[in-house]
Amino acid sequence: MASYKQLTAQLEKLHKEVAAAREKEVAQAIADIKQKVAEYDLTAEELGFTSQSKPARKAATASVAKYRNPKTGETWSGRGRSPAWLAGKNRERFLIDL
Incomplete structure (x- = not known):
């Protein structure tokens, strides 16, 4: 059975691998999205990022x-x-x- 120190070292290594994998996949997703936006000449409104249908909330x-x-x-x-x-x-x- 692995010791506590060995397990925490493995966990730290896995955390770093997860962060690196996420960073790589997010960068690829962003590149894909940018390519599609440029290809189809999409606007933020068409993608639903600006909406006039939501009423403005009153400040408390x-x-x-x-x-x-x-x-x-x-x-x-x-x-x-x-x-x-x-x-x-x-x-x-x-x-x-x-």
Whole structure:
């Protein structure tokens, strides 16, 4: 049975071989693709790299804190599930003056 050091050396060698094989195959695939693009005069739009069908996503907006726990300073925006420190209590007492 091979020792731990021998196995790790074999593993490292295999990792290097995998990386080299991938690099070679990717280079060949890129060359093939470039040749086909030139041969058929393809555009990025024809290949689906630019699409107007997808609607633009709105950027997430940060919520402003509306409630504050005076003991810990923890805040809550009023969105989503209410925190445990606010459960069963009058929320008006915890409102932050804006």
